[in-house]
Amino acid sequence: MSVLVAFSVAPSGGGSESVGEIVAEAVRVVRESGLPHETNAMFTNIEGEWDEVMAVVKAACEAVAARAPRVSLVLKADIRPGAEGALTAKVETVERHLRG
Amino acid sequence: MSVLVAFSVAPSGGGSESVGEIVAEAVRVVRESGLPHETNAMFTNIEGEWDEVMAVVKAACEAVAARAPRVSLVLKADIRPGAEGALTAKVETVERHLRG
Amino acid sequence: MSVLVAFSVAPSGGGSESVGEIVAEAVRVVRESGLPHETNAMFTNIEGEWDEVMAVVKAACEAVAARAPRVSLVLKADIRPGAEGALTAKVETVERHLRG
Amino acid sequence: MSVLVAFSVAPSGGGSESVGEIVAEAVRVVRESGLPHETNAMFTNIEGEWDEVMAVVKAACEAVAARAPRVSLVLKADIRPGAEGALTAKVETVERHLRG
Numbered sequence: 001m002s003v004l005v006a007f008s009v010a011p012s013g014g015g016s017e018s019v020g021e022i023v024a025e026a027v028r029v030v031r032e033s034g035l036p037h038e039t040n041a042m043f044t045n046i047e048g049e050w051d052e053v054m055a056v057v058k059a060a061c062e063a064v065a066a067r068a069p070r071v072s073l074v075l076k077a078d079i080r081p082g083a084e085g086a087l088t089a090k091v092e093t094v095e096r097h098l099r100g
Numbered sequence: 101m102s103v104l105v106a107f108s109v110a111p112s113g114g115g116s117e118s119v120g121e122i123v124a125e126a127v128r129v130v131r132e133s134g135l136p137h138e139t140n141a142m143f144t145n146i147e148g149e150w151d152e153v154m155a156v157v158k159a160a161c162e163a164v165a166a167r168a169p170r171v172s173l174v175l176k177a178d179i180r181p182g183a184e185g186a187l188t189a190k191v192e193t194v195e196r197h198l199r200g
Numbered sequence: 201m202s203v204l205v206a207f208s209v210a211p212s213g214g215g216s217e218s219v220g221e222i223v224a225e226a227v228r229v230v231r232e233s234g235l236p237h238e239t240n241a242m243f244t245n246i247e248g249e250w251d252e253v254m255a256v257v258k259a260a261c262e263a264v265a266a267r268a269p270r271v272s273l274v275l276k277a278d279i280r281p282g283a284e285g286a287l288t289a290k291v292e293t294v295e296r297h298l299r300g
Numbered sequence: 301m302s303v304l305v306a307f308s309v310a311p312s313g314g315g316s317e318s319v320g321e322i323v324a325e326a327v328r329v330v331r332e333s334g335l336p337h338e339t340n341a342m343f344t345n346i347e348g349e350w351d352e353v354m355a356v357v358k359a360a361c362e363a364v365a366a367r368a369p370r371v372s373l374v375l376k377a378d379i380r381p382g383a384e385g386a387l388t389a390k391v392e393t394v395e396r397h398l399r400g
Contacts, residue, residue, distance in 0.1 A: 104241060104242065105242075106240075106241075106242035106243060108276065120290075120293040120294060120296075120297055121297050123294055123297075124293075124294045124297030124298050127294050127298060128298060131298075138240060138241070139291060139294065140206075140238060140240050140243075140245060140291060141204060141206075141238070141245050141286060141287050141288070141289075141290040141291055142204065142205075142206035142243060142245050142276055142278070142290075143206060143240075143242060143243060143276075145240060145241050145242050174276055176208065176242055176243075176274055178242070186241060187241050188241070189241075190220075190241040190242075191239060191240060191241055193220040193224075194220060194223055194224045194227050194239065196220075197220055197221050197223075197224030198224050198227060198228060198231075
C-alpha cells in the first residue's frame with residue numbers, strides 16, 4: 001500500500017526541555033529516512049510504502065519518547081495504490097482547479 | 101512502546117457499497133486481533149505494544165482498501181511506557197475528578 | 201449543518217497540574233452543554249448543529265487554556281444534513297453488518 | 301484565543317465530481333479570507349483568532365457540503381496567547397535546532 005502520511009509527534013504532559021528542541025529530533029529522523037518529505041508548521045508529510053513510512057513514524061516517536069515521559073501522535077494518511085508523487089501532485093491539482 | 105490508539109479508516113472518494121458495510125470489515129479485523137478495543141461513533145480505540153497495534157491498523161486499512169480505490173486513515177496515539185489498562189483507566193480518572 | 205464531532209483538548213508543553221484534572225474541566229463543559237455526548241479514552245463525541253457544537257468546543261478549549269499556557273486540540277467531524285442520532289446510529293450500523 | 305489551525309475537508313462516501321475540484325472550493329474560501337494560510341498535500345494551515353479562523357473553516361465545510369452529500373473534517377489546533385506569526389516561526393525553530 002502506497003501512503004501519503006501527515007504526522008505530528010510531541011511530548012504531552014510537559015517536561016523541562018523546549019518542545020521545539022524535542023520535535024527537531026523527530027524531524028531529523030524523517031530527513032535521514034531518504035523518503036520524500038516536507039515539514040510545515042503543523043505536520044510533517046512523508047510518502048512511501050506503508051511499512052517504510054510507518055517505520056519512520058515509529059522511529060520519530062521513539063526519538064521523542066526518549067526525552068519525554070509521555071508522547072502524543074496525530075496522523076492522517078491517504079492510501080492509494082500507485083500514488084507515487086502525491087506529495088507534490090495533490091497541491092498542483094488544487095492549484096489547477098483554482099486557476100480554472 | 102505501549103500505545104493507546106484511536107483510529108478511523110474509511111473509503112474516500114466514493115464507490116458503490118455502503119460505507120457502514122466497509123467500515124464493519126475494519127472493525128471485524130480489530131475484534132479478531134485479541135487486543136483490548138472499543139468502537140464508538142467516530143473512532144475505534146485499541147491498546148497494546150506499538151508493533152502489534154500498528155499491525156492491526158494496517159490490516160484494517162487493507163480490508164478497506166480491498167473494497168475501495170482510495171482510503172483515508174485518521175489516527176491519534178498516546179504513547180506511554182507501561183500504561184497497560186489505559187483504555188478504561190483514562191475515563192475513570194476524568195470521572196473521579198468530575199466527582200471532585 | 202448537522203455535525204457529529206470527536207474532539208480531544210489537552211495542555212501541551214506541560215505544567216504543574218495533572219492532565220486528567222485539566223481534561224476533566226473540558227468534559228464538565230461538554231456535560232453542561234445539554235448536547236448529546238459520550239467521552240471515551242481518547243475523544244469526547246458530541247452531536248448537534250455546527251454553531252452549537254463549536255461553541256462547546258471553544259468553551260472546552262478556553263477551560264483548558266485558563267489552566268495551561270499552551271493547548272492542543274484535535275477534532276474530527278462528520279457533516280451530514282439531518283443526521284440526528286448519529287452518535288448511536290453509526291455504531292448500530294456497524295454491529296448490524298458484523299452480525300451479517 | 302490565538303490559534304494556528306491545520307484542517308482538511310473532503311467529501312466522504314463519494315459522488316460524481318473529482319475530489320480535487322471540490323477541495324479547491326474549500327481552498328478558495330481560505331484564500332479569500334485574508335488570514336495567513338498555507339496549503340500543503342494534506343492540510344491547509346491558517347492562523348488568527350479562534351472566531352475568525354473557525355468562521356473560515358465553517359465556510360470551507362459549507363463550500364464542500366454544497367457539492368457532496370457527506371463531508372469529513374479533520375482539524376488540529378495549537379492554541380497559544382499572542383502566538384502571532386506561528387505559521388512561519390514554528391518551522392524556523394525546528395530548523396534552528398537541526399542546524400544545532
